Amino acid sequence: MRKILTILMAVLLTNAAIAQVNIGFRAGYNAATVKSSDAEITEDGKALSGFNIGTVVNVKMKGNLSFQTGLTIGTKGVSVAHEGHADNYKFTAADIPMNLVLNTKSGLFVGTGLNLGYNLSGKLDAEDDPTENYSFTFGSGKNFTRADLGLNILAGYKTKSGMFISGNSLMGLTDIKPGAETWRNNLFSISLGYMFKSSK
Numbered sequence: 104m105r106k107i108l109t110i111l112m113a114v115l116l117t118n119a120a121i122a123q124v125n126i127g128f129r130a131g132y133n134a135a136t137v138k139s140s141d142a143e144i145t146e147d148g149k150a151l152s153g154f155n156i157g158t159v160v161n162v163k164m165k166g167n168l169s170f171q172t173g174l175t176i177g178t179k180g181v182s183v184a185h186e187g188h189a190d191n192y193k194f195t196a197a198d199i200p201m202n203l204v205l206n207t208k209s210g211l212f213v214g215t216g217l218n219l220g221y222n223l224s225g226k227l228d229a230e231d232d233p234t235e236n237y238s239f240t241f242g243s244g245k246n247f248t249r250a251d252l253g254l255n256i257l258a259g260y261k262t263k264s265g266m267f268i269s270g271n272s273l274m275g276l277t278d279i280k281p282g283a284e285t286w287r288n289n290l291f292s293i294s295l296g297y298m299f300k301s302s303k
Contacts, residue, residue, distance in 0.1 A: 123163040127265070129175075129296030130156040137181035137192070138275065138287045147185045151193065153178020155292050161204070171202045171214060179251075179288045180225070188231035194239075194247075194288070197221045198273075200255050213258045218273055220251030220288070244281060251288060252277045265298040 133153040137144055157175030164170055179194040197220070204214030225239035225247065239246040253276055259269030273290040280286030 123301045125159075125161040125163075125298045125301050127159040127161070127267075127296050127298035128157070129159055129267075129269070129294040130154070131292055131294030133178050134291045135179045135181060135194075136289045136291075138285075138289055139181075139280075140283075140285045143185070144181060144183060147183050149182045149184050149189070150291075151178065151180045151182040151191055153180075153193070155294060157198075159296060159298065161298065167206045167208075169204045169206060171204045171216075172200055174199055176223075177290075177292070179220075179222075179290055186231075188229075190230070190235075191228040192225070193228060194225040195223045196251065196288075197223055198253075200271075202255055202257060204257075206261075210261050210263070211259075212261060212269075215254070215256050218253040218255050220253055220275075220277075222247060222249045222251060222279065246280070247286070248277075248279045248281065250277065251275060251279050253288070253290075261298065265300060267296050267298060269294050269296070 133155050134150040135153055136150050137148060155175050155177035157173055159173040162170045175198045177196060179196045180192040183190045199219040200216060202214040202216035204212050206212045222241060227237055229235040241247055241249045254274045255271060257269055257271040259267055261267035271292045275287035275289055278285045278287060
């Protein structure tokens with residue numbers, strides 16, 4: 104993960120010196136789900152509501168294309184509803200998208216690319232019995248692993264003033280749960296944001 108981040112930063116700094124770069128911020132709503140071989144999650148898993156907040160870096164390329172990245176902190180996981188209550192498996196995760204974006208003159212944009220995810224922390228929040236609550240452990244042989252690779256698909260609209268709205272679908276590609284049962288974090292998010300104008 105550190106090597107990937109180092110390479111990404113080097114690419115961004117190189118492009119910033121020769122290309123038009125716009126920086127912005129965004130915040131919004133997350134609806135998190137999980138694709139799992141666990142029968143309980145498959146049958147009773149529901150979307151877990153959460154948040155996202157972060158930065159956006161847009162590097163203009165040839166024509167209407169741009170490379171878009173940034174850093175977002177947000178909620179992932181799943182809510183498992185059964186017997187009149189819910190067990191909420193919550194992650195606080197950092198995401199670095201690496202998207203190729205097509206921008207139209209009307210302000211509409213679409214894009215896709217990989218997402219580098221990193222689970223910062225996590226816990227089980229049992230609504231009916233707080234004694235069941237516990238914090239997740241991360242690493243080989245633990246509850247979950249931290250690295251979480253995914254695939255992004257996004258679309259949105261940006262005004263000439265720099266305000267934008269976007270929707271992003273993140274499909275987890277990495278099984279982050281060691282052991283027999285699989286666990287892939289999926290996410291749909293809606294964000295509002297603002298892009299500052301480039302000085303170039």
